[in-house]
Amino acid sequence: MAHRKSSARLAKDARVAHFLSLAAKQPALSAAQASAPVLTWEAVAALEARIVGRIVLPSSPDYNAARQESNPAFQSYPEIIVFCACENDVLECLAVARTYGVWVAVRCGGHSTAGYSVNSGMVVDLSDLQGVVLDPARERVHVLPGTDFDHFNGAMNHTGWHVPTGACGSVCVGGFVQGGGYGYTSRAFGIQSDLVEYFRVALANGTIVTASAQEHSDLYWALRGGTGGNFGVVLQVTYRMQRLDQVWAWAISWDAAHAAQVLTLMQAGYMKTGAPDALGYMMNLGFQNGVPVYMVQGMFCGSREDGLAAIAPLMDIPSAQLLVDKTGTYPDMNVWLEDHPYTLPDNLPDGIAETKASGYINTRLSPADWQRIIDYFKTSPNPWSLAYLEPYGGAINRYPVGDSAFVHRNVDADLVVDVFWRNPAERAQMEAWLDGFMQLVRPFLNGHVYQNYPDARLTDFASAYWGPAYPQLQRVKAAYDSGNFFHFQQSIRLP
Incomplete structure (x- = not known):
């Protein structure tokens, strides 16, 4: 030829x-x-x-x-x-x-x-290293690190198999899984890294190893929560798949007068305890057409009838409106919830920059505490700010805290605040407002921060991201990257 x-x-x-x-x-x-x-x-x-x-x-x-x-x-x-x-x-x-x-x-x-x-x-x-291979006989799926969630979910759509992914379709597997990985179905199945069977990893010395519970178990422990860019280059992730044919997608909104009541009920009965594991959601404070909105959206890994029963106490609060009521596959509903009942932040200008801060809530807030947070949120200098809760509990909190470097197990929820800005003056204004928000909620936080939301302004980042796991992470770093080849501003330091 x-x-x-x-x-x-x-x-x-x-x-x-x-x-x-x-x-x-x-x-x-x-x-x-x-x-x-x-x-x-x-x-x-x-x-x-x-x-x-x-x-x-x-x-x-x-x-x-x-x-x-x-x-x-x-x-x-x-x-x-x-x-x-x-x-x-x-x-x-x-x-x-x-x-x-x-x-x-x-x-x-x-x-x-x-x-x-x-x-x-x-x-x-690694964005060109994309690929998803399902092995139903072994209940495993092999994924390359540059695979984004649109492709990951799409490859699994209508197969009846599932691995929790994040809500943003352009986020890729390689970084997400090494920081833990939270999504709508994490309360049902766990943080994404909890489902990892093994990694293929290129080390600084040019060798490739397999990290699993049986081989290089210390590296396997560290990669599940130790964050990317610390130990090597993840080349492939193999997950244990879960059965999930369909989910029920739902969303509820309430008037401002009932927002504090909603948040109080959610913390009491929809996080660590109360709600079934099958119920996952995000509670959002945002602006729609410049007006504050109070809305929760999520998925239930089961039937519509069981999902409605699970959210019945939320629907009983005056002014509750069921804005989304739709059944379908997880990938299809994940896309649907991007735009329904509406998009937050609303009308975000192209090319706008973002600053994020977050912290884990593990203290019970009173209705008055929640109301102070709501009142502060309404003072946002521009209409693009977004505050949201990612609830934990269920399979996330049951996973043994010492079995991986993802230590955020005994918490109610991750509170996240995003602000957006277009120029240096607006940046200073919005970040000052963000600092005020975090100062207000600090008494209710445990001092830890989700490592997939890194914040360069943190002074004690090691304690915030990894807490008691940090000394062991340092030992793994010394074993696999003794020359500190992989490093950045908040990377794991050699002991």
Whole structure:
């Protein structure tokens, strides 16, 4: 048969030739650390030739799009971005980074709320490593790290199998699972990392290991809650699937006069205790057409009749309106709830930046406490602020706290506040308002923070994210990355 180069290979040859042509004009990309060799154009060309994926540099026409995180608040300028297309591409990147002392950041979907999936060195981008393979006979599903939830859910749709995912379809598996992973069905089945059977992981020394309860069990423990970018590059995740044919999607709204009563009832009977595990939801305070709204939306892993029975006390509160009442598969209902009963934040401008803060509630609030929170929320300087509760309990809280690095088990809910801004002046205003919100609720929080919502402003981040698990995480770090090859502002420190 004819042996012809593919169009992808021709494009790659052109990129290699371009990088080599630049060597005569400027031998190195930029100055490196005094103790490290200088990353040369010849090295970049050689890396491009060896990988299936592609390299993007500051001189590339798509550089600005390639470097951008999902949140434009973060503006980093990597020296080199490598879009990996297979496992060997990752190994080639790590080898170059070791040789030339290049600082590595690992990125899947670019949703780090503190911008930690980019840096000024090399970004190893895994967004092209996508794929989902179901193994129903063994009740397992194998997923590549760059697979976003739209594709993950879509691959499992109408199969009768399920793994909890987050509500945002563009978030990818690799980062999400290493921080725990919360979603509508977590009260029924657990935090996503609780369902991991094993990981394939590329270590800093260029080897690939399998981390499970039987092999490299300490790394397996650490990857489930220890967060990405600390121990290695996750190349594949295998989950234990759960049976879930359909869910009932629901949403209720109430008038402002009853919002504190609703929140009090939810904390008393719909978090740690009271509600069936099958009931998952998020309680939202937001603005619709500039007017505050008080709305809960969620899923029930069962029949509509059983779901209605579970939320009956909420519907008995005056002014309750059932705004969503729909049955379907989890993937279909997850998409439906993105827009129904309405989208929050409402009418968010394109390109707007976001700042987030969160904390775990483990103290009972009185109706007066909830009312003070509601009253403060209404003072938001712009109509895009959003406060919401992610309830725990059920399978999340039953999972043994020492069996993984995700320690947030004995809590009622995660309270999350998002603010949005368009310019430096508005940023200062909104972040001051956010600080006031968190100061108001601090007496009710346990001091911990969900590690998938990292906050660069935290002073004692190790205690906040990992609490008593941190010393063990440090020991695992020393065992698998003794040279601190993987690091960032809030990474795990060597002991």
